Structure formats: structure tokens, C-alpha cells
Amino acid sequence: MKSFYFFTLALLLLITGNAHADRQLAIRNGCMSCHADTDLDGPSWPELAAKYEKYQSQVNAATIQGEKLRQGKLFKNIKAHKKLSPTSATELMQWIIDGAN
Ligand code: HEC
Numbered sequence: 001m002k003s004f005y006f007f008t009l010a011l012l013l014l015i016t017g018n019a020h021a022d023r024q025l026a027i028r029n030g031c032m033s034c035h036a037d038t039d040l041d042g043p044s045w046p047e048l049a050a051k052y053e054k055y056q057s058q059v060n061a062a063t064i065q066g067e068k069l070r071q072g073k074l075f076k077n078i079k080a081h082k083k084l085s086p087t088s089a090t091e092l093m094q095w096i097i098d099g100a101n
Pocket residue numbers: 026029030031032033034035041042043048051069073076078079080081084092093096
């Protein structure tokens with residue numbers, strides 16, 4: 001049921017062309033306690049934007065990278081990454097790929 005909800009939401013966002021994420025989404029999801037424009041615990045937004053810039057021309061990159069973020073890496077499980085919904089993860093990755101402004 002939950003996945004149906006996300007699917008519908010994703011579809012709606014696609015249809016309305018409103019899938020624009022911004023800083024607000026990062027703030028709402030608690031990303032700012034570890035990521036900022038300068039180094040905190042996590043890499044800074046400009047650093048991440050530079051790293052993910054290469055995906056700008058890749059179709060579905062935000063979805064793929066968002067899923068990677070949610071799954072986490074071996075020995076590096078960050079709760080804030082894992083608890084993201086697929087939709088939020090995609091939107092946030094798109095925001096980062098677009099330069100994290
Ligand atoms: C508890 C601290 C913490 C929070 C909160 C947090 N992060 Fe992270 N994040 C990190 C650390 C530490 C790393 C670097 C370690 C790593 O690469 O796994 C990281 C890495 C990343 C990366 C790069 C992953 C890679 O390997 O390329 C992205 C993208 C990212 N965070 C996005 C986010 C977003 C979006 C949020 C908000 C939902 C968020 N983070 C919240 C600590 C955090």
C-alpha cells in the first residue's frame with residue numbers, strides 16, 4: 001500500500017512537472033545536521049554537487065543515485081539516508097545533481 005502511495009505521488013509529480021526539489025526538502029529531511037555549504041560531518045553540498053555533476057546528462061540518474069543513498073554502503077549506514085522515501089531521495093539527488101543551490 002505504501003509503495004502504491006509513492007508510486008502515485010511520483011506519477012503525479014511527473015505529470016505536473018513539479019518534481020523540483022530545493023533546499024527546503026533537505027532542511028525538512030534533516031540533511032543539514034551533517035551537510036552544509038562548508039564541511040561538517042558529511043561532505044559539503046558544493047562537494048556533493050561537484051561529485052554528482054557528471055550525472056546531469058544521464059536519464060534516471062537521480063532515481064538510481066537516490067536508491068543507492070537509501071541503501072547505504074557497507075559499514076556506513078546513515079539513518080537519515082535510509083529513512084528517505086524513494087520520492088524524496090530522487091528529488092534530493094536531482095537537487096544535488098543540479099548544483100545543490
Ligand atoms: C548523521 C549525519 C548525516 C545526515 C543527517 C545526512 N548525511 Fe549524507 N552523508 C553523511 C556522511 C558522513 C557522508 C559521507 C560518508 C559516505 O560517503 O557514506 C554522507 C554522504 C552523502 C552523500 C554522498 C554519498 C556518496 O557516497 O556519494 C549524499 C548524496 C548525501 N550524503 C546526501 C544526504 C541527504 C540528501 C541527506 C538528507 C536526507 C543527508 N545526506 C543526511 C552524513 C549524513
